[in-house]
Amino acid sequence: xxxxxLYSSIKDSLFTGLIALALFGPIVxxxxxxxNEVLVVSPKWFxxxxxxxxxxxxxxxxxxxxxxxxxxxxxxxxxxxxxxNFLDTKGTxxxxxxxxxxxxxxxxxxxxxxxxxxxxxxxxxxxxxxxxNIVIGLAGLLDLGYVAFYAVGAYSYxxxxxxxxxxxxxxxxxxxxxxxxxxxxxxxxxxxxxxxYLAIVTLAFGEMIRILLLNWYQLTKGPDGLTGIPxxxxxxxxxxxxxxxxxxxxxxxxxxxxxxMQRIIFLYYLILVLALITNLFTIKIRKLPIGRAWxxxxxxxxxxxxxxxxxxxxxxxxxxxxxxxxxFAGSFFATRQAFISxxxxxxxxxxxxxxIVVLGGMGSQTGVVLATVFLIGLIEVFRDFESYRMIAFGxxxxxxxxxxxxxxxxxxxxxxxxxxxxxxx
Amino acid sequence: xxxxxxxxxxxNGVTLGSVYGLIAIGYTMVYGIIGMINFAHGDIxxxxxxxxxxxxILFALTSIALPIVLLLTLLIxxxxxxxxxxxxxKLAYKPLRKSFRLAPxxxxxxxxxxLQNYVQAAQGARIKTLQPVxxxxxxxxxxxxxxxxxxxxxxFIILVTIVLMAVFTLLITRTxxxxxxxxxxxxxxxxxxxxxxVDRTISITFIIGSSxxxxxxxxxVMYYGVIDFYIGFLxxxxxxxxxxxxxIGSIPGAMLGGLLIGLIEVFWSGYISxxxxxxxxxxxxxxxxxxxxxxxxxxxxIEKV
Numbered sequence: 001x002x003x004x005x006l007y008s009s010i011k012d013s014l015f016t017g018l019i020a021l022a023l024f025g026p027i028v029x030x031x032x033x034x035x036n037e038v039l040v041v042s043p044k045w046f047x048x049x050x051x052x053x054x055x056x057x058x059x060x061x062x063x064x065x066x067x068x069x070x071x072x073x074x075x076x077x078x079x080x081x082x083x084x085n086f087l088d089t090k091g092t093x094x095x096x097x098x099x100x101x102x103x104x105x106x107x108x109x110x111x112x113x114x115x116x117x118x119x120x121x122x123x124x125x126x127x128x129x130x131x132x133n134i135v136i137g138l139a140g141l142l143d144l145g146y147v148a149f150y151a152v153g154a155y156s157y158x159x160x161x162x163x164x165x166x167x168x169x170x171x172x173x174x175x176x177x178x179x180x181x182x183x184x185x186x187x188x189x190x191x192x193x194x195x196x197y198l199a200i201v202t203l204a205f206g207e208m209i210r211i212l213l214l215n216w217y218q219l220t221k222g223p224d225g226l227t228g229i230p231x232x233x234x235x236x237x238x239x240x241x242x243x244x245x246x247x248x249x250x251x252x253x254x255x256x257x258x259x260x261m262q263r264i265i266f267l268y269y270l271i272l273v274l275a276l277i278t279n280l281f282t283i284k285i286r287k288l289p290i291g292r293a294w295x296x297x298x299x300x301x302x303x304x305x306x307x308x309x310x311x312x313x314x315x316x317x318x319x320x321x322x323x324x325x326x327x328f329a330g331s332f333f334a335t336r337q338a339f340i341s342x343x344x345x346x347x348x349x350x351x352x353x354x355x356i357v358v359l360g361g362m363g364s365q366t367g368v369v370l371a372t373v374f375l376i377g378l379i380e381v382f383r384d385f386e387s388y389r390m391i392a393f394g395x396x397x398x399x400x401x402x403x404x405x406x407x408x409x410x411x412x413x414x415x416x417x418x419x420x421x422x423x424x425x
Numbered sequence: 426x427x428x429x430x431x432x433x434x435x436x437n438g439v440t441l442g443s444v445y446g447l448i449a450i451g452y453t454m455v456y457g458i459i460g461m462i463n464f465a466h467g468d469i470x471x472x473x474x475x476x477x478x479x480x481x482i483l484f485a486l487t488s489i490a491l492p493i494v495l496l497l498t499l500l501i502x503x504x505x506x507x508x509x510x511x512x513x514x515k516l517a518y519k520p521l522r523k524s525f526r527l528a529p530x531x532x533x534x535x536x537x538x539x540l541q542n543y544v545q546a547a548q549g550a551r552i553k554t555l556q557p558v559x560x561x562x563x564x565x566x567x568x569x570x571x572x573x574x575x576x577x578x579x580x581f582i583i584l585v586t587i588v589l590m591a592v593f594t595l596l597i598t599r600t601x602x603x604x605x606x607x608x609x610x611x612x613x614x615x616x617x618x619x620x621x622x623v624d625r626t627i628s629i630t631f632i633i634g635s636s637x638x639x640x641x642x643x644x645x646v647m648y649y650g651v652i653d654f655y656i657g658f659l660x661x662x663x664x665x666x667x668x669x670x671x672x673i674g675s676i677p678g679a680m681l682g683g684l685l686i687g688l689i690e691v692f693w694s695g696y697i698s699x700x701x702x703x704x705x706x707x708x709x710x711x712x713x714x715x716x717x718x719x720x721x722x723x724x725x726x727i728e729k730v
Contacts, residue, residue, distance in 0.1 A: 019508060019511075019512060022504075022505055022508040023505075023508055023509060023512060024547075025505075026475075026476050026479050026480075026505055027472065027475060027476070027479075027543070027544060027547050027548065028547045030479045030483070031547065031548055031549070032478065032479060032482060032548060032549075032553055033549070034551070034553075034554075037554075038556070039478075039482055039553055039554065039555065040482065041479060041482050041483060142527050142530065142531075144534075189711075189715045190711065190714070190715060193714055193715075193718070195526055195527055195530075196461070196462050196526070196527065196530050197669075197714055197718070199462075199527070199530055200462060200662075200665060200710070200714075201710065201711055201714055203662070204662065204707040204710050204711060205707075205711070207662070207703070207707060208704055208707050208708075211700075211701065211703055211704055212704075215700045215701065347658070348538075351534060351538060354531070354534070355535075358531050387542040387543075387545040387546040387550075388542070388546060390538055390539075390541075390542040391538075391539050391542045391543055391546065393535075393538060394534075394535040394536065394537070394538030394539035394540075394542065395535065395539055396535070397531060397532065397534060397535025397538070398516070398517045398532045398535040398536055398539070401517075401521060401524070401528045401529075401531050401532040401535070402517075402520045402521065402532070405521070405524045405525060405528045
């Protein structure tokens with residue numbers, strides 16, 4: 001019996017090695033390189049050999065030590081469960097300490113320019129994740145074109161600020177309204193489609209917006225992008241090192257030394273506040289009738305219809321509100337970068353935001369934060385390995401779907417409990 | 426002049442439509458059998474194009490006659506790409522059969538990112554150019570001022586597509602495998618009770634879909650002469666549009682849809698605007714899904730409690 005098993009796992013791992021050879025042999029082993037304008041093949045058999053051996057050996061070992069055991073999949077759920085339990089019991093304290101940490105973060109001794117930039121980027125993604133969480137997590141609509149609203153927000157902010165010279169605080173709500181209007185416009189016809197069709201249509205819309213931005217040269221300057229987007233000012237006080245005659249700037253008004261960090265710290269707090277507003281909004285709206293309708297719709301559309309919930313309008317509000325937060329994040333992005341081009345709004349951005357929401361656990365606000373820190377951290381650490389990090393990224397999406405399809409934080413607490421269940425025997 | 430121009434666009438459109446149609450079959454079959462959109466299918470097509478490219482480069486060093494080179498490349502691309510389709514299904518979709526509806530789609534999205542970046546890492550990010558493999562062709566209507574040309578390559582592409590379609594239709598309608606496949610589409614549990622290996626049937630579906638996509642990839646690299654790791658994304662969306670247009674789940678529908686999408690794209694860039702040619706395909710997708718979600722030859726999808 002035992003021998004038989006050993007024999008079959010050797011056979012199985014040899015087969016795995018063969019498949020690995022077929023997979024990696026041509027693509028990895030025969031790298032095409034241009035030599036004098038003509039493509040030639042430069043063989044790299046050693047790497048293929050290593051990969052094949054690793055695959056076969058890995059398969060052999062997993063066969064022996066994991067699948068051989070009586071109980072399968074012992075590891076997969078315990079880690080996530082313990083995290084979830086921990087967050088359940090200590091949730092509020094952790095959230096509070098995380099907020100306090102992020103408030104004092106700019107003044108910590110080790111904080112430098114680089115860390116601040118990463119923190120701002122992470123907060124932008126957290127905000128986008130929370131915005132998209134309304135659409136995916138609460139309403140259950142898979143939106144693969146969320147970056148379109150981010151782009152609409154960024155471009156409308158930039159265009160209004162450049163052409164009309166309006167300040168950040170006027171342009172921000174306008175950008176949000178524009179993005180929400182786009183959400184309604186796009187959502188109105190397509191929201192009655194089924195889940196996966198909706199996903200593809202939103203993807204197509206996202207790409208259409210990008211192509212439009214790329215080709216509408218008169219308005220968007222096409223691939224050159226928009227430059228000279230005004231920087232935000234501290235309620236009318238600009239951040240400038242050399243103020244003009246009679247002009248009050250941030251550092252002269254408060255009697256400080258000028259430092260470029262001042263603006264960065266201001267931007268940091270700006271996005272922190274915007275993100276927290278998004279979070280607060282989501283937490284509150286979840287308890288309102290509309291929020292409950294979203295979640296009910298996600299669980300069972302037909303039951304909702306029979307109870308008199310209008311699915312289209314309910315979904316449309318979720319879509320529009322999600323889009324609005326995307327637009328806010330977009331205008332923040334525009335003012336931080338002072339330069340935007342269609343390059344920043346490719347499909348991969350949408351995929352990253354979707355991955356954040358999915359990885360964190362759809363509908364979980366804390367999950368979004370954890371997933372962002374993990375994913376963006378991963379992307380930052382492996383900055384020099386562009387395509388390898390994206391392989392890890394895509395692989396993580398697949399693995400999460402297989403082992404924890406509801407995300408890292410998998411439990412969904414009911415938003416309302418009528419009366420506690422009595423303990424029965 | 427006008428007729429000639431029209432005729433030229435028609436020829437180009439049919440050629441492009443054949444490529445899209447072959448990819449669309451993969452989408453439509455997978456959707457029919459397990460009800461998921463195989464988002465990574467476009468990238469399988471891209472892998473097929475790369476394998477065909479490598480094979481062409483290797484054969485260029487030898488002195489084998491052209492027809493044999495074409496046949497061998499076709500077989501090599503089909504076999505190796507089928508391995509990719511098979512592995513992707515085993516790794517990323519099979520464990521998710523009983524998961525919630527959007528899980529396979531998200532997993533497929535991840536797989537698509539993996540494949541794209543894997544090919545970028547292994548083969549480099551720069552575009553690859555292939556010397557024309559088949560040259561020459563017919564020209565006619567020279568006296569009208571606009572020469573219409575029909576290259577041997579275009580004839581080759583259209584002929585191979587027709588032959589593959591014929592073989593494939595026979596496979597689905599006449600063989601035991603095809604019967605098993607159609608049975609799985611209707612009711613997987615019942616099919617399993619009838620003694621059919623459902624997992625194997627689904628695997629074979631992926632193998633067939635991927636090998637047809639690889640043929641499309643081979644044609645793409647021959648027709649355009651340039652490829653990079655990103656071609657799968659757009660081609661995938663367009664082929665998906667074709668599958669929806671023809672009626673998702675229906676195999677003749679996929680071919681018809683592919684042909685229509687190819688024609689729409691070519692005529693749009695020929696008569697309206699070349700910059701917005703991708704918008705044409707996306708618009709068709711949106712309009713069809715909104716107003717005509719069952720497509721031309723699809724069955725209506727009734728939602729049951």
